[in-house]
Amino acid sequence: MGSMVDPFGRQIEYLRVSVTDRCDFRCTYCMAEDMTFLPKRDLLSLEELDRLCTAFVEKGVRKLRLTGGEPLVRKNVMHLIRGLGRHLETGALDELTLTTNGSQLARFADELADCGVRRINVSLDTLDPEKFRTITRWGNLAKVNAGLDAAQRAGLKIKINTVALKGFNEDEISDIMRWAHGRSMDLTLIETMPMGEIDADRTDQYLPLSLMRAQLERQFTLTDIPYKTGGPARYVDVAETGGRLGFITPMTHNFCESCNRVRLTCTGTLYMCLGQEDAADLRAPLRASEGDVLLDRAIDEAISRKPKGHDFIIDRRTSRPSVSRHMSVTGG
Ligand code: SAM
Ligand code: SF4
Numbered sequence: 001m002g003s004m005v006d007p008f009g010r011q012i013e014y015l016r017v018s019v020t021d022r023c024d025f026r027c028t029y030c031m032a033e034d035m036t037f038l039p040k041r042d043l044l045s046l047e048e049l050d051r052l053c054t055a056f057v058e059k060g061v062r063k064l065r066l067t068g069g070e071p072l073v074r075k076n077v078m079h080l081i082r083g084l085g086r087h088l089e090t091g092a093l094d095e096l097t098l099t100t101n102g103s104q105l106a107r108f109a110d111e112l113a114d115c116g117v118r119r120i121n122v123s124l125d126t127l128d129p130e131k132f133r134t135i136t137r138w139g140n141l142a143k144v145n146a147g148l149d150a151a152q153r154a155g156l157k158i159k160i161n162t163v164a165l166k167g168f169n170e171d172e173i174s175d176i177m178r179w180a181h182g183r184s185m186d187l188t189l190i191e192t193m194p195m196g197e198i199d200a201d202r203t204d205q206y207l208p209l210s211l212m213r214a215q216l217e218r219q220f221t222l223t224d225i226p227y228k229t230g231g232p233a234r235y236v237d238v239a240e241t242g243g244r245l246g247f248i249t250p251m252t253h254n255f256c257e258s259c260n261r262v263r264l265t266c267t268g269t270l271y272m273c274l275g276q277e278d279a280a281d282l283r284a285p286l287r288a289s290e291g292d293v294l295l296d297r298a299i300d301e302a303i304s305r306k307p308k309g310h311d312f313i314i315d316r317r318t319s320r321p322s323v324s325r326h327m328s329v330t331g332g
Pocket of ligand 2: 023024025026027030031068069070101123
């Protein structure tokens with residue numbers, strides 16, 4: 001097995017793959033209502049995605065997360081997931097997981113567990129069906145709840161991801177936490193990041209988690225713990241619920257110094273940082289030959305350019321997004 005180390009000495013062991021930029025929801029902080037998606041002809045086939053992921057596993061990636069867009073709306077995605085499951089069996093990979101909006105989970109939960117998936121992240125920003133429809137523009141909360149039930153029945157561990165949104169769910173966060181912990185699910189709160197043009201003003205949505213934490217501390221006893229999942233969240237134990245709460249704070253606390261990941265899009269573009277425009281095309285070297293020599297070289301070259309960190313800014317003077325692509329392209 002190889003290993004990938006970037007110019008700042010960080011070992012790259014985590015690959016996130018956006019298997020599609022399409023989605024059955026249109027969350028208002030993530031997408032514009034009228035989104036233009038990548039042309040289908042530019043997409044990598046599932047076989048090509050497998051080959052790319054496998055090249056990364058051979059170069060030292062230990063954790064693979066499929067995301068999107070909505071990974072479970074990509075046609076035949078289970079074929080890819082089953083194929084990648086072989087790396088768990090050989091021990092080359094520690095974890096194969098996904099981030100999903102939950103809408104298709106009822107259908108796929110058993111099969112995911114059968115492929116070796118043990119934990120998943122499900123994004124959910126409210127427990128109110130009407131508000132859920134508003135934030136996702138047309139999502140059905142009952143379907144997501146059925147998906148959560150199916151996933152727990154299949155034995156999958158679930159972490160709920162909630163984007164903290166000013167004026168939308170800030171009053172609901174403690175209820176969401178009690179609900180998640182009551183069902184033995186971890187909860188992670190995320191700050192909105194300035195990625196891609198959306199229809200709303202991000203300054204109106206942005207809620208610093210430092211404020212949220214202070215608010216929660218009026219009701220709950222939060223104790224910092226060293227728990228890590230390989231991602232950027234910092235965790236606390238919540239005494240009153242007995243559960244774990246994570247904070248992903250790209251805006252108020254920069255976590256780049258421990259970054260161990262890179263991100264691949266469904267067209268084979270590798271982003272070395274979520275918050276920067278620089279990228280490397282891996283589709284051309286992938287398609288140029290059947291062997292992986294060119295691909296390996298392109299990956300090494302890309303890792304040697306991994307930047308130190310992002311420069312996200314959200315304020316009234318900065319109305320443009322920090323990066324022009326949407327989160328659904330690079331995968332959240
Ligand atoms: N569709 C799947 C889902 O919603 O879980 C996977 C892709 S989605 C882009 C991944 C995560 O990114 C979700 O938890 C979503 O809430 C989050 N997200 C999307 N746009 C964001 C933004 N601008 N800032 C912060 N988080 C964002
Ligand atoms: Fe779709 Fe996930 Fe973006 Fe919502 S956050 S629009 S579910 S990709």
